Amino acid sequence: xxxxxxxxxxxxxxxxxxxxxxxxxxxxxxxxxxxxxxxxxxxxxxxxxxxxxxxxxxxxxxxxxxxxxxxxxxxxxxxxxxxxxxxxxxxxxxxx
Amino acid sequence: xxxxxxxxxxxxxxxxxxxxxxxxxxxxxxxxxxxxxxxxxxxxxxxxxxxxxxxxxxxxxxxxxxxxxxxxxxxxxxxxxxxxxxxxxxxxxxxxxxxxxxxxxxxxxxxxxxxxxxxxxxxxxxxxxxxxxxxxxxxxxxxxxxxxxxxxxxxxxxxxxxxxxxxxxxxxxxxxxxxxxxxxxxxxxxxxxxxxxxxxxxxxxxxxxxxxxxxxxxxxxxxxxxxxxxxxxxxxxxxxxxxxxxxxxxxxxxxxxxxxxxxxxxxxxxxxxxxxxxxxxxxxxxxxxxxxxxxxxxxxxxxxxxxxxxxxxxxxxxxxxxxxxxxxxxxxxxxxxxxxxxxxxxxxxxxxxxxxxxxxxxxxxxxxxxxxxxxxx
Numbered sequence: 001x002x003x004x005x006x007x008x009x010x011x012x013x014x015x016x017x018x019x020x021x022x023x024x025x026x027x028x029x030x031x032x033x034x035x036x037x038x039x040x041x042x043x044x045x046x047x048x049x050x051x052x053x054x055x056x057x058x059x060x061x062x063x064x065x066x067x068x069x070x071x072x073x074x075x076x077x078x079x080x081x082x083x084x085x086x087x088x089x090x091x092x093x094x095x096x
Numbered sequence: 097x098x099x100x101x102x103x104x105x106x107x108x109x110x111x112x113x114x115x116x117x118x119x120x121x122x123x124x125x126x127x128x129x130x131x132x133x134x135x136x137x138x139x140x141x142x143x144x145x146x147x148x149x150x151x152x153x154x155x156x157x158x159x160x161x162x163x164x165x166x167x168x169x170x171x172x173x174x175x176x177x178x179x180x181x182x183x184x185x186x187x188x189x190x191x192x193x194x195x196x197x198x199x200x201x202x203x204x205x206x207x208x209x210x211x212x213x214x215x216x217x218x219x220x221x222x223x224x225x226x227x228x229x230x231x232x233x234x235x236x237x238x239x240x241x242x243x244x245x246x247x248x249x250x251x252x253x254x255x256x257x258x259x260x261x262x263x264x265x266x267x268x269x270x271x272x273x274x275x276x277x278x279x280x281x282x283x284x285x286x287x288x289x290x291x292x293x294x295x296x297x298x299x300x301x302x303x304x305x306x307x308x309x310x311x312x313x314x315x316x317x318x319x320x321x322x323x324x325x326x327x328x329x330x331x332x333x334x335x336x337x338x339x340x341x342x343x344x345x346x347x348x349x350x351x352x353x354x355x356x357x358x359x360x361x362x363x364x365x366x367x368x369x370x371x372x373x374x375x376x377x378x379x380x381x382x383x384x385x386x387x388x389x390x391x392x393x394x395x396x397x398x399x400x401x402x403x404x405x406x407x408x409x410x411x412x413x414x415x416x417x418x419x420x421x422x423x424x425x426x427x428x429x430x431x432x433x434x435x436x437x438x439x440x441x442x443x444x445x446x447x448x449x450x451x452x453x454x455x456x457x458x459x460x461x462x463x464x465x466x467x468x469x470x471x472x473x
Contacts (some may be wrong), residue, residue, distance in 0.1 A: 005366075006430070009427075009428065010309060033148060036137065
């Protein structure tokens with residue numbers, strides 16, 4: 001994929017204290033306002049914590065039900081390498 | 097008043113600043129994003145979902161006062177900037193404190209209030225060139241599909257007509273068409289070129305869809321492949337080169353062709369290709385007062401609310417040094433147009449090629465129009 005460095009960079013960025021709240025609120029609004037967002041996935045890094053490794057692979061969450069990042073017990077705190085990613089209708093071959 | 101000559105005079109100083117950290121310089125090119133709110137639902141952008149504790153207009157006043165006359169080029173971005181309730185006051189403050197050569201505002205062209213706001217800004221900032229770029233990603237239903245708003249194309253045409261009529265009364269107004277070349281639109285570039293050519297707009301500019309932290313599009317498959325982009329953009333380059341331009345337009349169009357070729361190389365080589373000056377010459381201030389070197393990385397360099405609204409405290413502070421080291425070490429690369437045009441001004445081989453083109457133009461089309469735009473990211 002083009003600009004793979006940015007994906008890695010984004011994973012490694014220090015998270016704001018309200019990262020989970022703000023990101024999930026945005027996705028909630030996006031779905032309510034009928035954007036092409038279908039839900040949210042959590043993308044862990046290879047060296048993520050055990051709790052992140054236990055997450056179901058590729059599960060699409062509703063923003064209200066998505067686990068909060070950093071996950072409870074994550075040893076990396078705001079340096080947690082997990083990120084939320086929106087899931088868009090065009091990624092699923094659906095019309096937005 | 098900031099002039100292009102004053103910009104070029106500062107190029108060697110910025111080269112020294114990037115290489116040695118001296119002399120300390122404030123940016124030439126600044127993007128302000130007063131609000132992420134937007135009434136479009138584009139497939140290539142998710143910023144409209146965000147909500148921020150936005151700077152008030154009083155806070156913007158203090159920030160802009162701290163910049164003085166350094167910036168030549170301001171972009172007021174968004175979200176949809178012309179939907180931001182204080183956009184006229186913001187532009188007025190930019191003008192009052194900074195007297196830039198250019199104020200550039202992109203718009204989705206949806207709201208009926210847009211021409212009135214544009215007219216007021218143009219009149220309140222008479223010595224700045226005001227560039228309004230209307231977004232166009234397809235024709236008819238295709239545009240509506242990509243932008244997620246039924247009827248958007250119709251509104252685009254209505255707004256374009258209104259702004260072109262305004263242009264006749266406002267000598268400092270430039271009206272352009274801006275297309276994002278994404279996986280959704282790359283096959284349609286020819287018809288966009290043809291439409292723009294007959295539209296009466298002063299300029300047609302394109303930018304490749306790219307992932308950005310700002311837009312929450314990291315990891316999304318919106319960027320066309322190198323091959324798709326190259327095929328499309330080569331036709332745009334051929335179009336531009338078939339035209340005959342005069343005066344300032346000769347320079348802007350030569351730079352535009354250089355930009356399109358640069359993007360091809362960046363996609364191909366996955367490298368900066370030319371030095372990036374984001375964090376030295378260009379920067380962005382986000383809605384909540386956070387300063388970024390650019391909207392692609394969106395590194396948090398500091399929040400102006402925690403620095404007495406003094407841009408210099410952040411720009412000449414400690415935190416930015418690590419980010420500058422990362423950019424200088426080429427830990428990133430991207431084709432962001434806004435930064436790329438600034439970077440090209442600081443790249444001697446690019447300037448030499450542009451100079452050569454101005455002296456030995458290849459276009460000889462007899463009926464070519466003369467766009468009136470200045471250098472336009």
